[in-house]
Amino acid sequence: MTPLxxxxxxxxxxxxxxxxxxxxxxxxxxxxxxxxxxxxxDSPVRAELDGIRxxxxxxxxxxxxxxxxxxxxxxxxxxxxxxxxxxxxxxxCDLRSLFCLDQTFATSDIPDPFWVTRREKALVxxxxxxxxxxxxxxxxxxxxxxxxxxxxxxxxxxxxxxxxEVGSEKGEKALRVQGLELQTATDAxxxxxxxxxxxxxxxxxxxxxxxxxxxxxxxxxxxxxxxAAWTPYVGRCxxxxxxxxxxxxCHCFVLYDQRGDGSNERIRVWDFCYLRxxxxxxxxxxxxxxxxxxxxxxxxxxxxxxxxxxxVVACTGCGRCIEACLAKIDMRQVLHDLEESRNA
Amino acid sequence: xxxPYAPIExxxxxxxxxxxxxxxxxxxxxEPLVFQPGQFVMVGMPGxxxxxxxxxxxxxxxxxxxxxxxxxxxxxxxxxxxxxKPGQTALVRGPFGNAYPMDYFKGREVYVVGGGVGMAPMRSxxxxxxxxxxxxxxxxxxxxxxxxxxxxxxxxCLAFESDPRIDIAYTVDVADSSWHHNVGVVxxxxxxxxxxxxxxxxxxxxxxxxxxxxxxxxxxxxxxxxEHMYFSMEKNMSCGMGMCGHCRIGTYYVCxxxxxxxxDQIRDFPDAWT
Numbered sequence: 001m002t003p004l005x006x007x008x009x010x011x012x013x014x015x016x017x018x019x020x021x022x023x024x025x026x027x028x029x030x031x032x033x034x035x036x037x038x039x040x041x042d043s044p045v046r047a048e049l050d051g052i053r054x055x056x057x058x059x060x061x062x063x064x065x066x067x068x069x070x071x072x073x074x075x076x077x078x079x080x081x082x083x084x085x086x087x088x089x090x091x092x093c094d095l096r097s098l099f100c101l102d103q104t105f106a107t108s109d110i111p112d113p114f115w116v117t118r119r120e121k122a123l124v125x126x127x128x129x130x131x132x133x134x135x136x137x138x139x140x141x142x143x144x145x146x147x148x149x150x151x152x153x154x155x156x157x158x159x160x161x162x163x164x165e166v167g168s169e170k171g172e173k174a175l176r177v178q179g180l181e182l183q184t185a186t187d188a189x190x191x192x193x194x195x196x197x198x199x200x201x202x203x204x205x206x207x208x209x210x211x212x213x214x215x216x217x218x219x220x221x222x223x224x225x226x227x228a229a230w231t232p233y234v235g236r237c238x239x240x241x242x243x244x245x246x247x248x249x250c251h252c253f254v255l256y257d258q259r260g261d262g263s264n265e266r267i268r269v270w271d272f273c274y275l276r277x278x279x280x281x282x283x284x285x286x287x288x289x290x291x292x293x294x295x296x297x298x299x300x301x302x303x304x305x306x307x308x309x310x311x312v313v314a315c316t317g318c319g320r321c322i323e324a325c326l327a328k329i330d331m332r333q334v335l336h337d338l339e340e341s342r343n344a
Numbered sequence: 345x346x347x348p349y350a351p352i353e354x355x356x357x358x359x360x361x362x363x364x365x366x367x368x369x370x371x372x373x374x375e376p377l378v379f380q381p382g383q384f385v386m387v388g389m390p391g392x393x394x395x396x397x398x399x400x401x402x403x404x405x406x407x408x409x410x411x412x413x414x415x416x417x418x419x420x421x422x423x424x425x426x427x428x429k430p431g432q433t434a435l436v437r438g439p440f441g442n443a444y445p446m447d448y449f450k451g452r453e454v455y456v457v458g459g460g461v462g463m464a465p466m467r468s469x470x471x472x473x474x475x476x477x478x479x480x481x482x483x484x485x486x487x488x489x490x491x492x493x494x495x496x497x498x499x500x501c502l503a504f505e506s507d508p509r510i511d512i513a514y515t516v517d518v519a520d521s522s523w524h525h526n527v528g529v530v531x532x533x534x535x536x537x538x539x540x541x542x543x544x545x546x547x548x549x550x551x552x553x554x555x556x557x558x559x560x561x562x563x564x565x566x567x568x569x570x571e572h573m574y575f576s577m578e579k580n581m582s583c584g585m586g587m588c589g590h591c592r593i594g595t596y597y598v599c600x601x602x603x604x605x606x607x608d609q610i611r612d613f614p615d616a617w618t
Contacts, residue, residue: 069349072390072435079345108600110585113345225614252589254582255349259391266349271588278590279580279615282395282416283461285553287579287593287615297615301592308595 057248084121093318097248126151135319211332229341241272243321351435380443398465459551488530550576570608
């Protein structure tokens with residue numbers, strides 16, 4: 001579909017219309033960081049669509065930190081009642097994460113109804129990155145810092161408004177608002193968008209030059225499992241799992257049951273493979289009993305398991321793990337060291 | 345859309361003492377549970393939780409099924425299952441995972457090796473083999489336990505001693521005066537002469553990781569092909585559907601791609617053998 005142009009004021013009107021019947025979440029800066037906040041036309045919350053991704057990964061809107069997934073005996077909670085939500089301003093590193101998690105939660109022969117229903121109902125509006133954080137590395141994974149996957153609509157800021165691309169039928173429907181003024185984007189507007197995109201992409205590429213490897217990350221992790229390059233990082237890792245909690249593609253969880261009033265509940269809560277008890281079995285043995293096994297596990301899951309199983313790397317280069325790490329471990333450096341150790 | 349986290353109810357028909365640590369629960373689910381040997385189910389008590397168990401009964405019984413539960417220190421669910429009484433309601437999800445390729449086994453010698461509570465899924469395999477014993481070339485069982493008291497399915501094992509359809513050898517690590525079979529770990533009763541036609545024979549094993557680590561080189565030495573060595577793997581599992589991430593080894597989810605794997609599928613993954 002031909003790219004469109006929407007003026008900034010018209011876009012504000014669009015947000016206001018969308019927010020009439022469902023929550024709209026937009027990125028807003030608080031204390032120097034971008035967070036997802038609930039938009040309301042009557043509040044001072046205004047969408048900030050420039051810059052980089054928000055602190056919180058998108059997964060938490062669909063796959064909640066803690067959620068009741070079954071009640072027994074009794075009728076399960078109805079997902080039909082959920083109105084759906086709108087995400088405005090998602091960056092490519094988060095959009096790709098939705099694709100990755102679709103592989104786990106939606107394409108399985110037993111799909112997860114919570115993920116699938118929320119994915120169906122949600123409207124996702126992507127936005128170009130206009131900046132780069134020192135931790136960003138999407139280009140190392142062959143991605144671009146503008147919307148490529150899983151968006152219903154995408155926005156690229158140009159003079160006076162946004163170039164809009166439609167990514168799905170849902171996105172097309174969301175633009176059917178009475179009196180909404182949309183024009184076909186002009187060549188000048190598209191050129192402005194492309195120039196900005198190129199500048200951002202070049203900035204991401206330039207800062208990641210030093211981390212570039214000649215072999216793919218998948219090859220490095222698969223062939224480097226026994227490498228000594230892991231050792232210094234294993235010693236530094238605090239196993240606090242901050243990197244996993246904040247990762248947009250990590251999806252581990254554990255189920256537990258609790259007694260309620262007259263019935264029982266089954267609760268699903270996020271879990272993390274860096275925690276010591278994660279693989280412990282009834283008999284006491286553990287598949288990954290040492291810190292060494294656990295540290296490598298994240299890399300195996302993202303760069304070996306996911307490509308083998310789903311043909312996609314489960315890392316989107318968002319850099320949240322680098323930012324969150326107490327031990328200042330940089331995934332790019334770990335992977336780079338794996339290559340260096342091969343060449344040594 | 346079906347909620348795969350919601351359990352179905354199952355009436356506890358009987359609770360059988362196997363030994364001081366293991367009880368077998370006979371369960372009648374509210375909806376028929378159609379499974380194949382090697383598959384597992386999640387079983388729990390209301391409000392307590394659930395745990396994965398390999399089904400230990402015959403897949404030809406569609407009315408009820410059995411799981412053998414080893415009580416675990418601090419294990420809330422295994423304790424609750426051990427304390428359960430006939431007539432109470434348990435909760436079930438499943439069956440999950442793949443199964444042993446019983447059709448492929450037809451016409452071949454099937455070498456079944458069980459260790460400790462790993463005998464549970466092996467029992468389901470043995471019952472399926474014996475159900476159509478004529479279609480398999482030979483059925484061989486090698487079963488080891490820590491001591492005579494800790495053996496499971498004692499009546500079944502005794503009956504096998506006089507069953508011409510199955511070649512058995514039993515062992516315990518530590519014997520008592522009642523024991524008249526071998527003493528030693530299970531690999532001490534696994535001999536090359538157990539198998540007549542090694543190129544076509546299949547081995548089926550389940551037991552603690554330490555047993556598997558010693559059994560694998562022995563089976564290879566006996567001449568079994570890596571793709572003919574089948575193991576039921578045990579890993580920590582929460583969902584059973586390939587979502588929670590816990591049971592992953594290498595490029596597989598044990599709950600979904602397994603729990604039955606051939607040796608050539610998993611030999612390169614270090615976390616498979618711990």
